[in-house]
Amino acid sequence: MPQPDKRVLLAEGLAAGEDDAALRARLVGAGVSAASAKYEVDRIVRDPMAAALRRQGARMAKQGWLLANLDRLAREADGGFALDTLDRPDPAPFYRHYYEANRPARLTGIVDHWPALTRWSLDHFEATCGAATVEAQVERERDGDYELAKDAHRRLVRFAELIDWLRGDAASNDIYLTAYNSGTNAQALGPLWDDLAPVELLETRGNRDGFFWLGPRGTLTPWHHDLTNNLLVQVLGRKRVRMAPPWAFARMRNSRHCFSDWANEPLPAGPGDAGTPPVLETVIGPGEAIFLPVGWWHQVEALDLSASMSFTNFRRPNAHVEDYASYGAL
Numbered sequence: 440m441p442q443p444d445k446r447v448l449l450a451e452g453l454a455a456g457e458d459d460a461a462l463r464a465r466l467v468g469a470g471v472s473a474a475s476a477k478y479e480v481d482r483i484v485r486d487p488m489a490a491a492l493r494r495q496g497a498r499m500a501k502q503g504w505l506l507a508n509l510d511r512l513a514r515e516a517d518g519g520f521a522l523d524t525l526d527r528p529d530p531a532p533f534y535r536h537y538y539e540a541n542r543p544a545r546l547t548g549i550v551d552h553w554p555a556l557t558r559w560s561l562d563h564f565e566a567t568c569g570a571a572t573v574e575a576q577v578e579r580e581r582d583g584d585y586e587l588a589k590d591a592h593r594r595l596v597r598f599a600e601l602i603d604w605l606r607g608d609a610a611s612n613d614i615y616l617t618a619y620n621s622g623t624n625a626q627a628l629g630p631l632w633d634d635l636a637p638v639e640l641l642e643t644r645g646n647r648d649g650f651f652w653l654g655p656r657g658t659l660t661p662w663h664h665d666l667t668n669n670l671l672v673q674v675l676g677r678k679r680v681r682m683a684p685p686w687a688f689a690r691m692r693n694s695r696h697c698f699s700d701w702a703n704e705p706l707p708a709g710p711g712d713a714g715t716p717p718v719l720e721t722v723i724g725p726g727e728a729i730f731l732p733v734g735w736w737h738q739v740e741a742l743d744l745s746a747s748m749s750f751t752n753f754r755r756p757n758a759h760v761e762d763y764a765s766y767g768a769l
Contacts, residue, residue, distance in 0.1 A: 443469040449483050456496035459484060509686040510717070520710060522682070522719040530640050530754065533730075538668065538753065543682055543735055545721050546640075546728040550672055555634035556726050559675050559746055561602050564653075567630040569599035573616060574623040580613045586661055587698055589619050598627070601653075605744060610657035617660075618650035618749055625651070635748065641670065642754045652747040660739040662691070662699035662706075665731065666760040670750045672728040676743030679722050681706060685734040687716035696766050699736060706738075733759045 448469055452462045459480050466476035483489050513520045525533065527548035537544045550556065576592045579585040585592055601614070616624060625632075625647045637643045656676070664685070671680070683691060683706070690711065692700035708720035722742065723729055731737055751757055 443471065445471060445475075445479050449479065449489075450492065453483075453489050453492035454496050454499075456493065456500050503689065506686040506688060510684070513684065513686075514710065514717075520717050520719070522721055528640065533640055534754065537730060538732070538755065541685070541732045541734065543719065543732055544730045545723065546670075546730060547726070549638055549640060549728055550636075550674075550726055552636050553634065553674070553726075554636070555631070555674050558634050559631075561606055561744075564631070565599055565602045568628050569597075569602065571598045571627040572596070572623075573598045573601065573627050574620040575601065575614055575616045576620065577614045579615065580611070583702070586663065587695065593620065595623075605653075605655055608744060609655060611655045612657050612659050615652070615654035615658045617652055617654075621650045638670075638672075638750070640754075641750055641752050644752050648752050649748045649750045652745070652749065654741055654745055656741050656743050656745070658741040658745065659703050660737075661702045662704070662736055662738045664697050664734050664736045666697065666733065666763050667751045667757050668733045668753055668755075668759075669731040670728055670753075671723070671731060671739070672748045672750070673723040673725055673745070674748060675725060675746035676741060677722050677724045678745055678747065679720065679740045679742055680729050680731075681708070681738045682719045682731070683711075683716040683736040685736075687711065687736070690714060690716040691736050694769055696769075701738075703738070733757075 443466075445466060448465055448471075449462060452465045457465065462480045462483075463473070463476040466479060467473055471479070522543060522545055523537075524545040524547060525537075526546075528544075528546060533544075536542065572595050574593055575596055576585070576589060577594045577596075579592055582588060582592070601616075604614070628651055629647070631651065632647055632649075635649070641648070662681075662683075671678075690713075694700055706715060706718045708718050711717040716736070721729065
């Protein structure tokens, strides 16, 4: 049998905060002799790099303790770990108790004045923008990393051709107009923004605020967290939104950038357990919205032909991406 890499085993143990006895046990458990394990541990613990790893392990342990306390506080709150629904919320309490508290909420009554709620349909899309060329994410189903590899899935298509395909109402995750395509689509689909109106909770910064989403039932955005606060507004059809809190980081299997290895797994709503995170779940329909705070993990699934808008133009800087550096492997 190949010999285990003792350096890797020791580095992992040091980063996990293990003492000398635990390090020796780790090596022996991997097939290293007791004498060799003692020698390797006695040698490595004199290395300054080992001391640095242990300090880092201690810092991570303290961060874990702090996150566990946030988890405990959420579960012990009045009503327990739950998602509030706010009807026509006033901006001041919304910002104080949800935005600034990094707490999600389901919102109703905030876009009742939008003409889009009665106008948007495939017929309306074709009549107003059918001749436009739009950008979409395509061939997603052949790639398990379609979200991580978004650039490889960008294609230009005629909007009318996409609409004809959507009329078939086939469930699919293979084609989706997303926020990532908005550089092209905000201009190509400009007339659709005439069906919107300012949202009281947001700061109006221009006549093309927001990002357009359109896809068939079955589109699925896998578990990830955003680098900004987001407001997702449903206009046509329904979406199921599952959310997990930032303090469940250790159970979210985050190994790359902002994506979770849970991917498309339908994690059940509830308090979670030692291996799975606590999850909130809701369904939003036409005229309803969900506030997704920065750092909250979420998965979004279209239950019907779906058209949505998302917004980041809150009355705060919302510039959390500026000091984010964890784009690679974690």
